[in-house]
Amino acid sequence: MALTLTCPVCGKRNGYEFRYGGEDKGPRPAEEGMTPSAWCDYVHMNKCTAGVQKEWWFHRDGCGAWFTTYRDTVANLEVDAPEVTE
């Protein structure tokens, strides 16, 4: 099944309009006290989750927005944000 993604501006669109921007790794680490390993972790390292992950996308062939969404990597389908469990 083909991937569709929901752009916050344009709504649900064909997945090929977008460019993948990586796993969501939280905020960029502070420059102060930065180590090569912390930077490498932020830039290169992935969890490679087989299941639902939060990730970045760029609406390249559309409005140009960057946004995060959730996708099940095993089904290759966008999914609702998982419920927060305390």
Add this chain to the structure above:
Amino acid sequence: MFGKMMPRMGTPKWGQKPLWGRKPRLKSHYDAVIIGGGLHGLATAYYLAKAHGLTDVAIIEKRYIGFGGAGRNTAIVRANQRTQYNVPLYKEALDLWPVLTRELDFNLMFNNCGNLNLMHSEAAMKAARMTIATAQFHGVESHLIDAKEAKALVPALNISEDITFPIHGAMFHPPGGIVRHDAVVWGLAKGCAKHGVHIHQQTEATAIHTENGKITGVTTSRGKIHTPRVLVTAGGYSAGIIYHMLGIKLPISVLTIQAMVTQPLKPILDHVVSSGAYHCYANQTLKGEIATGAHMDPWPNYTTQNTAHYIKHQAEALSDWLPCLRGVKFMRIWGGLADMTPDMAPIMDGNNLIDGFYMDCGWGYFGFKSCSAVGKYMAAFMASGNCPEMLKPFNLKRYENHALMGETAALVSYTPDN
């Protein structure tokens, strides 16, 4: 003649048990456990047992041997990589096919028909000159040829100016070609079994255990195994396993890669031809089909689904540079996983973060052509605990040290990192 053949065909001897013997009993202890019964797991186990006398080895395979990339790849082998670390490893791998064919007493059907990597701009020709110089320096045959010479080798090639990406020339690598991928799986499995390795199919690794920084065992769907050594060679599944079982993150993105074959045709293509600009490669199999692939959707995806997007892309590309294929029908299409790294080079490392833990992954779409030599060196690594010189440049630390390898230009980089 047929009269003689018939009775033997009626009672096929080879059908009684697989080449790799009857199902072994899962023991509670092994000297080494290998997670993943693909090319690299089988090759490493084979060399551990044959070259290092480490025969108490279990291969743990979730589905069946060859389920992963091993049974899905397009079987291209070559040694014209780009950097000085990669070329010698791939050269040795290429040189090993005839050796393994004899040693395993199994026909791996090595067809060294040669590879032609098309160049579609002067910039690409310049990059090819550097790659060729590296290959020649390492004793790998590789030449730059112009469009007319390419056409002489592959008459079906469209060298007119009037296509999307006109052909300027090609990197010609005569010693490369095709090896039968299933034969490699079966031959290595046969060799493993002969030397006492246990191949456990339908057995999934679900946890890797450590104690005080040392490997102690593996839990599988069929019971727990104690072992001091674990190698993860689970292809596209490796990075997920290593993070979720051991908490070690890797610079890997797992993408779906697709391939397909056309209906069988009379012989028209006797080289492996690839094009970075068209994102497409093709060769004709011994059955006459045009086997072709390359496209990947550039986002992580554990499905092995095929996409209409890809079929269209492949048809457009092929009918441009091999116009005689217009109207030919695709017959079969399939997908597998490619674990891509930012520098298009693999990660082979071990016995440092956790004693007795080894990894061999990040092979992307290069893990078939490399498996023979990698099995040999990974086995030496695991048997001694010391990383062989050949594998040292492929360590995980290189990303932290900004020592990425720069294989990127070998073909178009499909990682989400560029």
